[in-house]
Amino acid sequence: xxxxxxxxxxxDNLAAYFNMVCGDKWKVQLLNMxxxxxxLIGAALFGHLNDTMGRKKPLxxxxxxxxxxxxxxxxxxxxxxxFMAFVRMAMGVAAAGQNQCVAVLSAEIAGKSRRGVxxxxxxxxxxxxxxxxxxxxxxxxxxxxFTIITGCLSVAGLLLWPFIPExxxxxxxxxRQAEATAVVQRIAALNGTRAPPVPLRTMQPKVDLAAEAExxxxxxxxxxxxxxxxxxxxxxxxxxxxxxxxxxxAAATECAVVGGAGAATVPxxxxxxxxAAQRIGLLDVLRQPKLLVRxxxxxxxxxxxxxxxxxxxxGAGALPGSLYVTFSLxxxxxxxxxxxxxxxxxxxxxxxxxxxxxxxxxxxxxxCASTTHSTARAALAVIGxxxxxxxxxxxxxxTTELFATPIRASAMGVFNEAGRLGSIIAPLMLxxxxxxxxxxxxxxPFLAFGLVALLAGLLTLVLPETLGxxxxxxxxxxGEEWYxxxxxxxxx
Numbered sequence: 001x002x003x004x005x006x007x008x009x010x011x012d013n014l015a016a017y018f019n020m021v022c023g024d025k026w027k028v029q030l031l032n033m034x035x036x037x038x039x040l041i042g043a044a045l046f047g048h049l050n051d052t053m054g055r056k057k058p059l060x061x062x063x064x065x066x067x068x069x070x071x072x073x074x075x076x077x078x079x080x081x082x083f084m085a086f087v088r089m090a091m092g093v094a095a096a097g098q099n100q101c102v103a104v105l106s107a108e109i110a111g112k113s114r115r116g117v118x119x120x121x122x123x124x125x126x127x128x129x130x131x132x133x134x135x136x137x138x139x140x141x142x143x144x145x146f147t148i149i150t151g152c153l154s155v156a157g158l159l160l161w162p163f164i165p166e167x168x169x170x171x172x173x174x175x176r177q178a179e180a181t182a183v184v185q186r187i188a189a190l191n192g193t194r195a196p197p198v199p200l201r202t203m204q205p206k207v208d209l210a211a212e213a214e215x216x217x218x219x220x221x222x223x224x225x226x227x228x229x230x231x232x233x234x235x236x237x238x239x240x241x242x243x244x245x246x247x248x249x250a251a252a253t254e255c256a257v258v259g260g261a262g263a264a265t266v267p268x269x270x271x272x273x274x275x276a277a278q279r280i281g282l283l284d285v286l287r288q289p290k291l292l293v294r295x296x297x298x299x300x301x302x303x304x305x306x307x308x309x310x311x312x313x314x315g316a317g318a319l320p321g322s323l324y325v326t327f328s329l330x331x332x333x334x335x336x337x338x339x340x341x342x343x344x345x346x347x348x349x350x351x352x353x354x355x356x357x358x359x360x361x362x363x364x365x366x367x368c369a370s371t372t373h374s375t376a377r378a379a380l381a382v383i384g385x386x387x388x389x390x391x392x393x394x395x396x397x398x399t400t401e402l403f404a405t406p407i408r409a410s411a412m413g414v415f416n417e418a419g420r421l422g423s424i425i426a427p428l429m430l431x432x433x434x435x436x437x438x439x440x441x442x443x444x445p446f447l448a449f450g451l452v453a454l455l456a457g458l459l460t461l462v463l464p465e466t467l468g469x470x471x472x473x474x475x476x477x478x479g480e481e482w483y484x485x486x487x488x489x490x491x492x
Contacts, residue, residue, distance in 0.1 A: 012142040029427040038092020040420035046097035047413015055105040062097030070151035107400035108167040119397040120342035127335040299418040304456035307422030337389035349467040350398040361387030362453030369446035401466040
């Protein structure tokens with residue numbers, strides 16, 4: 001049917017604005033794909049920026065870029081589909097930068113006993129924002145007005161930037177001890193306590209004290225007295241034996257406390273700047289078979305969680321019932337998963353929760369593909385989203401704990417790229433499902449989502465447990481020893 005033989009009854013939506021119907025219906029999912037292609041680029045870009053510029057400055061850059069992209073999209077002309085596609089890609093670059101900066105900073109600013117809760121709490125703002133979007137979409141039907149309002153909300157978010165601290169861990173890794181100490185002291189003041197008035201220094205790699213002492217011509221006891229601790233929690237006056245009260249874990253960063261320029265040094269023992277205290281790089285990790293396997297498992301896990309999470313969200317339109325209601329239910333599942341995970345993540349562990357979330361999500365997606373009952377499908381999609389969110393909440397914290405500070409953001413960038421690849425493929429799978437089985441467009445994509453999630457859920461069991469382990473600041477070249485000090489995964 002030619003365009004002259006029909007007319008839109010509602011021209012307030014983006015599909016009508018760009019005539020994305022009939023033979024051009026594929027353009028709807030292409031816009032989604034362009035967004036995720038931008039996320040793929042942003043993951044690599046901001047992974048590098050986070051390691052070179054810190055965490056705070058790249059976060060501001062990403063926020064500003066996102067604001068500009070949102071307002072540019074609102075200015076797209078009727079014949080500017082490809083302009084909109086380009087802007088959506090730029091928006092994806094910025095969004096990935098925001099997500100990555102927040103994930104790394106949330107994990108690094110908290111101590112090991114609160115790290116999971118901190119990351120889960122920061123993640124709760126995502127489904128909260130989705131609730132806001134559902135309400136706005138229900139009340140504001142014009143897409144351009146809706147876009148401008150969301151842009152204004154992003155501008156308001158800039159008001160929080162002055163209150164965001166730089167990562168003390170990153171500052172220490174750059175040798176900026178005074179600034180790192182100031183960050184810790186500021187956090188301590190906000191917590192109603194105080195930090196010891198001494199500068200911080202990053203941890204040194206583990207050494208054989210007996211051998212080092214013998215080489216230095218001193219007793220092992222004297223060497224131990226001068227050796228920096230592997231992980232020091234700053235316990236303030238009034239802290240009880242259980243670690244409550246004045247214990248500053250956040251941003252004390254399990255780092256050693258030294259007396260600044262006058263700190264004692266021991267001839268013959270390794271110092272942070274010495275050649276003996278070599279730092280591991282991301283490529284060094286990939287050269288070690290055991291670490292390579294674990295890295296590949298994480299790559300596939302990130303890919304799986306993203307393809308399932310975004311696939312379920314984008315596939316909500318193909319599910320029966322109101323799109324507003326279905327999306328709201330998915331958001332409720334996401335928020336409840338965030339809350340539940342925040343409660344148990346620092347008690348139960350990481351890799352078991354991650355595996356269970358993936359297995360639940362995979363099972364629900366397979367069941368959703370195998371039934372044709374409309375209510376059952378909607379309910380199973382919600383369960384699949386719930387399990388997937390549980391895994392995503394844990395995965396960010398889990399991944400940051402597996403890599404040292406100098407390479408943490410770069411590693412997160414690699415895994416984010418794997419995740420973004422999954423998000424790019426998700427809308428493509430929905431397009432394939434609609435083409436292969438037009439009468440049941442949900443079957444093929446949800447079948448694929450289920451199988452991928454189940455496989456990832458089984459593979460994650462080989463990963464080591466990191467609950468209670470200090471975050472590595474510098475890992476020597478024999479980094480495998482540090483991984484082995486963690487709790488073992490099943491079959492490792």
